[in-house]
Amino acid sequence: MCGNWLTRIARRFGFIDTPTTGRSTMHEERSQKRKKRALLVVDVQNDFISGSLSLSSCPSKHDGSEVVEPINKIVTSPFWDLVAYSKDWHPPNHVSFVTNANLRKPHVDNKTDLGNAAVFDLCIFDVDDTRIDQVLYPAHCVQHSEGAELHKDLKIVPGAVTIHKGMNPDIDSYSAFFDNCRKSETILRQVLQDADITQVYVCGIATDICVNFSAFDSHSLGFETTLIEDCCRGVDADKCIETLNKMKEEGIEVITSDEVLKRAEKLLTEETNQ
Numbered sequence: 003m004c005g006n007w008l009t010r011i012a013r014r015f016g017f018i019d020t021p022t023t024g025r026s027t028m029h030e031e032r033s034q035k036r037k038k039r040a041l042l043v044v045d046v047q048n049d050f051i052s053g054s055l056s057l058s059s060c061p062s063k064h065d066g067s068e069v070v071e072p073i074n075k076i077v078t079s080p081f082w083d084l085v086a087y088s089k090d091w092h093p094p095n096h097v098s099f100v101t102n103a104n105l106r107k108p109h110v111d112n113k114t115d116l117g118n119a120a121v122f123d124l125c126i127f128d129v130d131d132t133r134i135d136q137v138l139y140p141a142h143c144v145q146h147s148e149g150a151e152l153h154k155d156l157k158i159v160p161g162a163v164t165i166h167k168g169m170n171p172d173i174d175s176y177s178a179f180f181d182n183c184r185k186s187e188t189i190l191r192q193v194l195q196d197a198d199i200t201q202v203y204v205c206g207i208a209t210d211i212c213v214n215f216s217a218f219d220s221h222s223l224g225f226e227t228t229l230i231e232d233c234c235r236g237v238d239a240d241k242c243i244e245t246l247n248k249m250k251e252e253g254i255e256v257i258t259s260d261e262v263l264k265r266a267e268k269l270l271t272e273e274t275n276q
């Protein structure tokens with residue numbers, strides 16, 4: 003175990019060659035060092051734009067459809083080595099639905115009347131002796147429903163990966179990487195690692211919820227993480243500002259889609275001049 007670990011570190015820092023590839027050429031060394039970028043498009047689904055959990059009916063009153071144009075502008079760029087779209091993908095008995103508040107046992111610390119629970123109430127459930135803190139929402143993004151589809155005008159690039167999340171009826175999943183209890187994870191981390199991705203750019207809906215959790219998980223997993231702010235809309239405008247400030251404090255870069263295009267252009271010029 004210890005030997006394997008040392009070997010991996012030594013290989014990572016270039017002290018030894020990997021036995022499978024033998025001595026690497028200059029070209030291979032350059033491409034090994036090259037940064038690889040992924041774009042993660044979070045939850046650009048009908049229910050958050052025009053459906054049951056439309057941002058326009060949330061405190062922010064945002065128009066979620068406004069993310070489509072700036073995302074379409076960047077998503078087809080050769081800047082990306084990988085593009086992933088996440089989808090909130092809930093079963094009908096999901097713990098986050100206000101209509102299901104009565105289905106589960108209240109935890110001793112719960113203060114909300116589960117018989118009269120309302121949207122945005124915080125409930126505390128006891129599921130198999132695990133405490134589940136859950137904000138309630140209208141039923142949304144039910145598996146295979148129209149509301150769970152991505153917005154019809156969003157460009158889907160060939161070869162992109164779809165990440166489904168929130169399938170466990172008892173545990174919500176704001177992040178495209180892990181559920182809210184970090185008990186299970188989606189395929190996203192593995193997909194990014196298999197493609198040697200080092201940088202993850204995040205955009206989509208909602209800035210203060212699923213985009214927030216996905217970006218922080220990406221950062222905590224060691225990916226250089228960037229938020230594209232004009233490609234995001236949120237549930238609560240003040241919380242969106244708080245989210246962006248916290249990101250900047252903790253080392254998540256916040257930029258615009260125009261800056262992404264500038265970087266893409268610069269990279270293309272560098273590569274053609276090599």
Ligand code: VGL
Nearest residue numbers: 045090139207208211212
């Ligand atoms: C989301 C609330 C509930 C999101 C998902 O995508 O931000 N928000 N489920």
Ligand code: ZN
Nearest residue numbers: 090098143168
């Ligand atoms: Zn959800």
